[in-house]
Amino acid sequence: MSKTFFIDLTKCTACRGCQVACKQWKKLPAEKTENWGSHQNPKDLSGVTLKLVRFEEVGEGPDLQWLFFPEQCRHCVEPPCLDAMTVPGSIVHDQETGAVVYTELTAKEPDKDGFGMSCPYDIPRINEETGQVVKCDMCIDRVKVGMLPACVQTCPTGAMNFGDREEMLALADTHLEKALKRFPDAELVDADSVRVIYLVQTNPDSYYESMSADASSIHKRGPMTRKQFLAKLGSPIKRMNG
Numbered sequence: 280m281s282k283t284f285f286i287d288l289t290k291c292t293a294c295r296g297c298q299v300a301c302k303q304w305k306k307l308p309a310e311k312t313e314n315w316g317s318h319q320n321p322k323d324l325s326g327v328t329l330k331l332v333r334f335e336e337v338g339e340g341p342d343l344q345w346l347f348f349p350e351q352c353r354h355c356v357e358p359p360c361l362d363a364m365t366v367p368g369s370i371v372h373d374q375e376t377g378a379v380v381y382t383e384l385t386a387k388e389p390d391k392d393g394f395g396m397s398c399p400y401d402i403p404r405i406n407e408e409t410g411q412v413v414k415c416d417m418c419i420d421r422v423k424v425g426m427l428p429a430c431v432q433t434c435p436t437g438a439m440n441f442g443d444r445e446e447m448l449a450l451a452d453t454h455l456e457k458a459l460k461r462f463p464d465a466e467l468v469d470a471d472s473v474r475v476i477y478l479v480q481t482n483p484d485s486y487y488e489s490m491s492a493d494a495s496s497i498h499k500r501g502p503m504t505r506k507q508f509l510a511k512l513g514s515p516i517k518r519m520n521g
């Protein structure tokens with residue numbers, strides 16, 4: 280049965296354990312960073328940072344909210360980035376897990392920027408040292424032998440969950456029902472179209488402009504592909520009425 284992440288952002292404390300665990304498991308180097316006015320560091324995803332906890336402050340006074348968003352590839356049910364592949368084998372869509380895996384062959388792609396342009400969430404990055412296009416691969420080497428992804432394994436609050444898709448969808452509905460009692464605007468983001476489902480306590484755009492597969496954000500980067508258009512039509516944000 281295919282797999283899915285469920286990430287309850289109402290439980291995230293921005294400890295960044297997931298961010299560090301990803302680097303440790305993938306043996307990725309640290310990046311030189313600088314103070315740019317935020318606790319978020321580094322500033323963005325990169326060829327050596329595949330998971331990043333984003334920080335955002337919204338509102339003022341008693342309405343102030345500090346929002347945390349561990350960003351990664353969403354492993355789309357119908358991955359639009361497949362349309363950008365021109366070298367066979369550059370992307371593998373594993374049917375057992377649903378993982379979307381970029382391989383070493385991405386280094387041979389003539390238009391590497393096309394991967395990012397096709398992604399509704401602006402996730403793929405180029406590793407300048409290897410020339411490969413990279414992103415989260417669902418820790419498929421761990422998952423295939425029955426282990427949890429490194430980021431999920433290390434989460435201390437229960438914000439990150441991983442398992443069979445139907446179980447995660449049911450868990451997401453349960454958490455949403457509870458969250459709505461505290462946060463009337465809580466919702467599940469793009470639950471029908473991705474394998475990384477976020478529970479947010481307020482408007483997804485408050486966390487980050489590319490949190491949801493919003494058509495306006497796609498158009499900022501380029502034209503919507505046919506798969507993106509179809510995915511957009513079939514993937515309303517799932518909301519449960521309290």
